[in-house]
Amino acid sequence: MVVAVFVKTAFILFVVIGVLAPIITWVERKQSALMQNRIGANRASVAGMTFIGLLHPAADVIKLLVKEDVVPAGANRVLHLLAPVMAAVPAIIAFAVIPFGGSYHFGETTIELVVANLDWGLLYIFAIGSLAAYGPILAGWASNSGWSFLGSLRASAQMLSYEVTLGFSVVGVFMVFQTLRLTDMAIAQDTTFRAFAFVEGLFGLTLPASLGWISALRLPNWGIFLQPLAFVLFLTAIMAENKRPPFDTPEGESEIVAGYHTEYSGMRFGLFYMSEFIGVVVIAGLITTIFFGGWSVPYLSQEMIIAGVGHFFGVGFATGFCMLVHFVSFMLKLAAMIWLQMALRWTLPRFRYDQVMNLCWKILLPLSLANILVTGAVILALEGAA
Amino acid sequence: MLTEYTGVLVILAISLVLIAVLLGIHLRVGPRREFPSKQDPFECGERPVTSPRRRIAVKFYVVAILFVVFDVEAIYFYPWGTVFRELGWFGYASILVFTLPLVVGLFYEWMKGGLDW
Amino acid sequence: MNFPTLLFYTFALLVVAGAVGTIANIRNTVAAAMSLVLTMVSLAGIYVLLGAHMIAVFQIMVYGGAIVVLFLFAVMLHGDEHEELPPGRMRLVKAASVLVAICVMAGLVRALVGFPELPAAPVGFGRARQVGIALYSDYVLLVEMVSQVLLAAIVGALVLAKRKID
Numbered sequence: 001m002v003v004a005v006f007v008k009t010a011f012i013l014f015v016v017i018g019v020l021a022p023i024i025t026w027v028e029r030k031q032s033a034l035m036q037n038r039i040g041a042n043r044a045s046v047a048g049m050t051f052i053g054l055l056h057p058a059a060d061v062i063k064l065l066v067k068e069d070v071v072p073a074g075a076n077r078v079l080h081l082l083a084p085v086m087a088a089v090p091a092i093i094a095f096a097v098i099p100f101g102g103s104y105h106f107g108e109t110t111i112e113l114v115v116a117n118l119d120w121g122l123l124y125i126f127a128i129g130s131l132a133a134y135g136p137i138l139a140g141w142a143s144n145s146g147w148s149f150l151g152s153l154r155a156s157a158q159m160l161s162y163e164v165t166l167g168f169s170v171v172g173v174f175m176v177f178q179t180l181r182l183t184d185m186a187i188a189q190d191t192t193f194r195a196f197a198f199v200e201g202l203f204g205l206t207l208p209a210s211l212g213w214i215s216a217l218r219l220p221n222w223g224i225f226l227q228p229l230a231f232v233l234f235l236t237a238i239m240a241e242n243k244r245p246p247f248d249t250p251e252g253e254s255e256i257v258a259g260y261h262t263e264y265s266g267m268r269f270g271l272f273y274m275s276e277f278i279g280v281v282v283i284a285g286l287i288t289t290i291f292f293g294g295w296s297v298p299y300l301s302q303e304m305i306i307a308g309v310g311h312f313f314g315v316g317f318a319t320g321f322c323m324l325v326h327f328v329s330f331m332l333k334l335a336a337m338i339w340l341q342m343a344l345r346w347t348l349p350r351f352r353y354d355q356v357m358n359l360c361w362k363i364l365l366p367l368s369l370a371n372i373l374v375t376g377a378v379i380l381a382l383e384g385a386a
Numbered sequence: 387m388l389t390e391y392t393g394v395l396v397i398l399a400i401s402l403v404l405i406a407v408l409l410g411i412h413l414r415v416g417p418r419r420e421f422p423s424k425q426d427p428f429e430c431g432e433r434p435v436t437s438p439r440r441r442i443a444v445k446f447y448v449v450a451i452l453f454v455v456f457d458v459e460a461i462y463f464y465p466w467g468t469v470f471r472e473l474g475w476f477g478y479a480s481i482l483v484f485t486l487p488l489v490v491g492l493f494y495e496w497m498k499g500g501l502d503w
Numbered sequence: 504m505n506f507p508t509l510l511f512y513t514f515a516l517l518v519v520a521g522a523v524g525t526i527a528n529i530r531n532t533v534a535a536a537m538s539l540v541l542t543m544v545s546l547a548g549i550y551v552l553l554g555a556h557m558i559a560v561f562q563i564m565v566y567g568g569a570i571v572v573l574f575l576f577a578v579m580l581h582g583d584e585h586e587e588l589p590p591g592r593m594r595l596v597k598a599a600s601v602l603v604a605i606c607v608m609a610g611l612v613r614a615l616v617g618f619p620e621l622p623a624a625p626v627g628f629g630r631a632r633q634v635g636i637a638l639y640s641d642y643v644l645l646v647e648m649v650s651q652v653l654l655a656a657i658v659g660a661l662v663l664a665k666r667k668i669d
Contacts, residue, residue: 002392009396017404065408069416073425079533085405092401096393116393119630123464123560124394127547130457130568134540137575141439141533145427149439153579157446160453160572167460175467180631262428267412271405354503357449361501365456365492369485372463376470376478383471391551442579444664450576451660454569455653461561462646465635477639484650491657500661 009115012095020338021277022057027342028277029056035346064270072144072263079142084264084271087135090128091275091282097121098285099183101295101326102190102302104319113295113327114183121182122174125286126167129241133159135275136243136250136260143263151259154353155243155250161360162240162247168368169233172375173290176226185223186294190301192218195225201382220298223291229371231291233364238286239341240356242279246348249356284337292333295326302326448500459488511552517545532578536571543567555629 026041030053033040041053071080101113118124133156140152174180177188196215199205207215224231240247251259261272288294297305302322310318351359462484470477495501524538543566550559638646 002396005392005396009393009400013397013400013404065412066415066417067412068418069413070420070424072427073422074427076531076534079537081409082537085409088405089398089401092404093394093397096397114393115397117390118394119390120556120560123564123631127560127563127568130564131540131544133568133572134537137572138533138537141575141579143427144439145429147428153442153446156572156576157449160449160569163568164453164456164460167457168463171460171463171467174464175470178468178471180464180468257428266416267408270412271408357503358501361452361492362496366489369489372467373482373485376481379471380475380478439579441581442576444580447576447580448660448664450569450573451656454565454573455656455660457565457569458653459650461565462638462649465557465631465638467635468631469635469639472636473639480639480643480646483647487650487654488657491654495657495661498661498665500664 005115008113009096012100012115013092016095016278016281017092017274020281020334021274022061024277024280024338024342025057025060026054027338028345029053031339031342032346035343061270064267064273067266069268070263070265074144075263076142076144079138080263081268083135083138083142084268084275086138087132088271088275088278090132090135091278094125094128094282095285097124097182098282098289099186099294100330101323102183102187104323106316106319111323112183113323117181117183120180122170122180122185122290125282126163129166130163132241132275133163135272139260139264139272143260145263147257147262148260150256151250151262154256155260158243158247158250158353158356158360159241161357162237162364165233165360165364165368166237166241168365168372169230169237170290171368171372172227172230173223173234175372175375175379176223182289182294186289186296189221189223189293190296191221192299193221193225195219198382202378218299220293220296222293222298227291227371227375229367231287233368233371234290235287236364237360238283239344240360242276242283244276244280244341245345246350247356248350249353252350280338280341281334283341284334287337288330288333292337294333295330297325297329445503452495455488455491459485507552511549514545514548514552518542518549521545533575536574536578539574540567540571543571553629557629557631557634 029041032038041056042050044050044053044055044059046055071077096116097114097118099112099114099117103110103112116124136152136155136159138152140148140150140155143149174185177185179185179188194215195217196207200215219225243250249255249259251261253259256262261269264272296302305322305325306315306318308318309321313321463481466473466477466481470481473480518541521538521540521542525535525542528535528538544563547559547562547567550556550562
């Protein structure tokens, strides 16, 4: 049991930290180069071969490991070392609840492609996220530098504000799916629904027969179709939580040097850097799971795949095949969501700090509250509750 | 019932080991040539004249209090959101009554300029 | 000793260690706050062992996250300017805190002595579903009162802030 969990965890962390995170640092460089019409990321080379810049992540790691470790004078040495750890640990352990696949039965044994199938998985993410604010706060306080202090103030106030919106934005989603467990949420999205039924139920409207295809149209039961506003709110809030552009005011280099990690070098800085990129993967995984059906394949539910393939090759093979298909499906969606974040990062300019805070408290928070109340009323009305 | 938490402990242990290894290698391998002007906190070439830990604007404190308030509010929404179908319109009415004072509070804060930066 | 018992003692040790750290770091308030985080998060671990799953999450979210961050902001609000209380007042504060500590301790010991053996928790105990149904049926009045308290907090924050600005 423990061994199985250990193997799963090691595998997922290897995929994320060993494979995805380095590739994302490469994608970030390459995509920015493409979007800005540059060549980019082609200097690191082995024997003259650059491998389209893929050596840069490796060069990064070596450089971060062998750089001099500078702790500023007057810094609190213990807290200065604790800060990057407090930033990196929450980012990594957030993966525990993100399902990379469903659960598959091979005779007696069941394989679940998730590290910890908590029944409050979504709240686990928020609980971990609320601890992530300590990294920047500590970094700024321990560094004994004005820039760091300003950055950490900005970071903490921004993260706190957006955590509120983040928490409210997903309430609508689990009102629809009636679960806090991320695996159940993915399973609930492994079906389709008739899009027009919503209009019929709410307004008693029916379409003429000539437009029958609209009323018969079925969409995957994905969060983004059921809760489109929640998707926008969630994406905005969680990108602000991760402090990446356009919400990078805590480290805005044109204003406050490098913000809360001004006084960090080598691997200490590397951990902050790493937690940001791991954050990108976590966000992509969360959005995929909550809003894009997780590992599910649209219009092909798990039973359909197993029954269809099992008809020719036997159930055991079909289950294994299904597991593989789901994993690939999850990874493709994950890649799409990472691409979305990168595209936003290189498209939008940095917001001013007052804009960031106003956006949160004056726009996103009222909207997310309204979304919850409207969702509740609509669902209760549709289902004719007492 | 507690087995579902095994993964959390395992991933916590792995992440701590990983970070310890990364930091350990770095602290061991990196060179160390300290001299005073390098150790100075970055100040665009000037010597820092005051302690950076000055008193902060009270706005940040207001944000922290608002955060606590709305975090607690969110906590009442989570259990309601999972069971609101069973609770029906009565549950809906109680969450409305619960939300209303907070919306009023937010609006009051807004009008009084507490949310302006 | 089985594994949950071992975990309980580990968490209990961390809770106490964090609490001691909070007191010991009296000159370094940020380090004290970090020790408090350790206490709060380890308490969440104990709640999980007790089967109070939702309480554990809320413990981390509200106490581990929000409340300690509020403490840190309060610390930063004062900056490095140490304003010591006059010695007489300081002695009074110390005496009062010792008194409160003794009272809390006495209450805890009293509650623990002769604590009845409880039956095992029912299936699904402490999960979101049970908590939700209990909150919005039996305790709905208390929930509404909480929102009034929160409203008072919002107004209080604004009053404090405005006085400092003007």
